[in-house]
Amino acid sequence: MGEQDVAGRTVLGRALALLGAFEHAPDRRQTLTELAATTGLPLTTVHRLCAELTRQGVLERGADGRFGVGLKLWELGMLAPRAHGLREAALPFLEDLYEVTHENVQLVVLDGTEAVVVERLRARNAVRLVSRAGGRLPIHATSGGLVLLAHAGEDAVRAVVAAGLPPYSPSTITTEEGMRTALALARRQGWLELRDHLTVGSTSLAAPVIVKGRGAVAAVSVVGAAGDDPVRLVPALLTTARGIARALAS
Amino acid sequence: MGEQDVAGRTVLGRALALLGAFEHAPDRRQTLTELAATTGLPLTTVHRLCAELTRQGVLERGADGRFGVGLKLWELGMLAPRAHGLREAALPFLEDLYEVTHENVQLVVLDGTEAVVVERLRARNAVRLVSRAGGRLPIHATSGGLVLLAHAGEDAVRAVVAAGLPPYSPSTITTEEGMRTALALARRQGWLELRDHLTVGSTSLAAPVIVKGRGAVAAVSVVGAAGDDPVRLVPALLTTARGIARALAS
Numbered sequence: 001m002g003e004q005d006v007a008g009r010t011v012l013g014r015a016l017a018l019l020g021a022f023e024h025a026p027d028r029r030q031t032l033t034e035l036a037a038t039t040g041l042p043l044t045t046v047h048r049l050c051a052e053l054t055r056q057g058v059l060e061r062g063a064d065g066r067f068g069v070g071l072k073l074w075e076l077g078m079l080a081p082r083a084h085g086l087r088e089a090a091l092p093f094l095e096d097l098y099e100v101t102h103e104n105v106q107l108v109v110l111d112g113t114e115a116v117v118v119e120r121l122r123a124r125n126a127v128r129l130v131s132r133a134g135g136r137l138p139i140h141a142t143s144g145g146l147v148l149l150a151h152a153g154e155d156a157v158r159a160v161v162a163a164g165l166p167p168y169s170p171s172t173i174t175t176e177e178g179m180r181t182a183l184a185l186a187r188r189q190g191w192l193e194l195r196d197h198l199t200v201g202s203t204s205l206a207a208p209v210i211v212k213g214r215g216a217v218a219a220v221s222v223v224g225a226a227g228d229d230p231v232r233l234v235p236a237l238l239t240t241a242r243g244i245a246r247a248l249a250s
Numbered sequence: 251m252g253e254q255d256v257a258g259r260t261v262l263g264r265a266l267a268l269l270g271a272f273e274h275a276p277d278r279r280q281t282l283t284e285l286a287a288t289t290g291l292p293l294t295t296v297h298r299l300c301a302e303l304t305r306q307g308v309l310e311r312g313a314d315g316r317f318g319v320g321l322k323l324w325e326l327g328m329l330a331p332r333a334h335g336l337r338e339a340a341l342p343f344l345e346d347l348y349e350v351t352h353e354n355v356q357l358v359v360l361d362g363t364e365a366v367v368v369e370r371l372r373a374r375n376a377v378r379l380v381s382r383a384g385g386r387l388p389i390h391a392t393s394g395g396l397v398l399l400a401h402a403g404e405d406a407v408r409a410v411v412a413a414g415l416p417p418y419s420p421s422t423i424t425t426e427e428g429m430r431t432a433l434a435l436a437r438r439q440g441w442l443e444l445r446d447h448l449t450v451g452s453t454s455l456a457a458p459v460i461v462k463g464r465g466a467v468a469a470v471s472v473v474g475a476a477g478d479d480p481v482r483l484v485p486a487l488l489t490t491a492r493g494i495a496r497a498l499a500s
Binding site: 013015016019022028029052056058069070073076077078080081083109122133 | 260261262263265266269270272273277278279302303306308310318319320321322323324325326327328329330331332333334335338341342345359361366371372382383384386
């Protein structure tokens with residue numbers, strides 16, 4: 001692993017840079033040339049790396065010659081306890097919440113200064129979500145991110161402030177004071193509502209999944225149209241969060 | 251990448267062997283010593299590799315010091331078009347099928363001589379499934395695997411026969427002739443029913459998702475108790491498979 005490139009990346013670092021490049025391709029497939037352009041790696045390196053990764057099943061080559069992430073990597077990723085384990089325990093409860101509300105339902109976890117969407121049930125007639133399962137959301141502009149941050153301690157709050165609070169809509173919280181007020185509210189009432197913070201026209205409602213001894217391990221959120229009164233969904237949201245916590249504790 | 255160990259594994263090969271080891275841990279977490287035992291790699295190598303993989307976010311270390319697959323790898327795996335892309339397109343249809351049947355619903359794809367479970371909606375009051383999302387199933391003992399093999403061509407059939415047809419229950423198809431009869435039936439009627447082939451007491455029904463120009467890309471299956479008459483579910487299964495094919499083609 002000592003072998004490093006000019007950017008100081010190891011073999012594994014280069015392989016991960018290559019795999020991350022597929023996020024930027026609209027259909028998740030790229031040619032060797034596109035991969036070299038996205039990663040900044042020399043074409044010969046990309047060629048060699050893709051050959052080995054394909055041999056290992058980490059990449060797959062389509063009939064059109066373009067590469068994509070392979071089933072093998074997906075299978076290994078499914079072993080992640082914090083994503084897949086959580087998702088397996090939570091899915092039946094998320095489905096119940098979806099059946100009751102017919103709104104978009106999401107399950108998110110914190111990772112550093114961002115929120116990661118572990119599961120998303122998309123309602124067919126509800127507002128469009130900007131998120132996707134496996135995608136990331138800004139903590140300060142999403143109700144799920146904020147209810148998790150409310151239970152994550154002072155260091156986590158400082159890190160999110162330091163990473164910046166950029167606006168996504170005219171309603172986004174962009175000041176530390178504004179965010180701390182929202183965090184205090186989330187802690188006090190046990191849930192948080194945000195209107196138009198990430199996307200204009202959508203309202204989200206989130207509650208933390210709190211497991212004894214492990215803290216707030218995830219947040220459940222319901223994302224609907226701004227015109228509705230989402231607060232009526234709070235009891236259903238809270239029972240869902242508690243159901244997931246119970247399943248995780250057992 | 252030239253650096254190889256005694257087993258001829260490259261850095262990437264060793265990293266993948268390490269990641270695969272978590273499949274065998276009941277809660278998907280292992281200590282350094284356990285990882286060395288499972289992979290056959292020297293403890294010093296495991297130590298060095300885990301340190302780098304943790305730095306890259308591919309592994310995560312829990313409060314108890316044990317390692318597990320990290321969120322980062324899960325996110326990269328979610329970029330796999332053949333698993334996640336398919337799953338995102340299929341999920342609404344699978345949910346509808348679950349609502350209508352209240353049985354276990356699965357989506358599987360072929361990978362080599364095995365079937366990989368891409369999604370699984372588990373019915374709470376239905377028979378227990380041996381599968382899990384991200385897990386593998388034997389093709390010859392599952393209806394989903396067989397309907398896919400029925401459209402995969404002669405080479406694929408020969409490879410499955412060559413890999414062996416071990417019994418999982420007294421009803422499992424264990425001869426090439428028996429399997430070819432089932433494949434012909436699946437092709438002729440467009441679906442296949444299997445009783446007690448993987449687990450005694452469960453019946454499964456599967457249909458292929460056929461996309462023009464791409465063939466049978468996945469199979470949908472319904473797994474229920476053996477006492478029921480699952481054939482009454484065939485129309486719902488076929489409309490689900492067609493709905494997914496339509497969503498994938500557009």
